[in-house]
Amino acid sequence: MTSYIIRRLIMMIPILIGISIISFAIMYAAPGKPAILNLDPEISAEVREAQIERLGLNDPIPVQYVRWLGNVAQGDFGTSYSRKMPVTEMILDRLPNTLLLMATSLFLAAIIAIPFGVISATRQYSLTDYGVTFGSFIGLATPNFWLGIMLIMVFSVQLGWTPIGGVATIGADFSILDRLKHLILPALVLATADMAGLTRYTRSSMLEVVNQDYIRTARAKGFRERRVIYKHGLRNGLIPVITMFGLMLPTMIGGSAIVESVFGWPGIGKLFIDATFQRDYPVIMAITMFGALLTVIGNLIADILYAVLDPRIEY
Structure with a gap:
């Protein structure tokens, strides 16, 4: 039974990674950058682009995914766009x-x-x-x-x-x-x-x-x-x-x-x-x-x- 549980736990890793890839691709394939919706509309275009660049939203989706997965492996799901709080804390x-x-x-x-x-x-x-x-x-x-x-x-x-x-x-x-x-x-x-x-x-x-x-x-x-x-x-x-x-x-x-x-x-x-x-x-x-x-x-x-x-x- 113990070996069976260990095998099943190991099998969870590729399953969860596959689910994360599909979910990440579906959401980020939607048009527009969601973080822009939560930026102050009165800021200048230069400041807006700087914030988007800081969030890494200009990077290709595979690069964003790898960065996100690396943070998740450390227990960090990022920061909420709307509430500016750590997602894990929320x-x-x-x-x-x-x-x-x-x-x-x-x-x-x-x-x-x-x-x-x-x-x-x-x-x-x-x-x-x-x-x-x-x-x-x-x-x-x-x-x-x-x-x-x-x-x-x-x-x-x-x-x-x-x-x-x-x-x-x-x-x-x-x-x-x-x-x-x-x-x-x-x-x-x-x-x-x-x-x-x-x-x-x-x-x-x-x-x-x-x-x-x-x-x-x-x-x-x-x-x-x-x-x-x-x-x-x-x-x-x-x-x-x-x-x-x-x-x-x-x-x-x-x-x-x-x-x-x-x-x-x-x-x-x-x-x-x-x-x-x-x-x-x-x-x-x-x-x-x-x-x-x-x-x-x-x-x-x-x-x-x-x-x-x-x-x-x-x-």
Whole structure:
């Protein structure tokens, strides 16, 4: 297992480099120099050209890429064009908020979707099964931004139970309850689509498991149905579902961009949206690489968990 993990970590390097080359080429192939948009329009042409030259934007794109890659290898993603701040500092400042939102969303998706998927599988073709299936399709089809706006209108505007947006009440002392009130709606919205898909995956996997011979043997021994399903069946049924958790990590970055914008949550997703509108390429590249890193790490975690859940799997 250790050698397998080391090989996979080494394989990440060319994959990430390939993603960075494609992303860098696409962004810098766009017409115009984005840094010019953030320069003082009243400065002279000579000063403007001097600043562009200082930023290295007159160099060929391959030269700019090699210089950028060398800085990234040292942990420097450059300076934001719009905010004139180190990109690494901006991301680290927003990262805890995004990780909190993602962790809460994963937790909500797991504790809600997996039990519902198991119930739906064990009561196949019942009203409960049809209800869970219908709810899953609704969750998959509902846009995150629309659901977020509707929840804000109901729970924040009409009922006044939750804040409209932000991560905490401005000017108030730190309070866990206050943070939870700000967190619950964006976390629920972010978890909705993954929750629906996870329910369907769990149901499909459990339908295959409950008809296996070892499940019938456990029932024949007189074990309680709950023990048969959750102790003997669920562990094997969760193996395909683990793939979903590995792939949910990068998709939550994309989903959080919309959710954080709707709720004004100061995370990486909102930072990415703002940087896109401002054509702040250093920020965009840094967040793109962060999402790519989450993707390859998520796949690696999924493979490792396969072996943890099923000792028959060897690498």
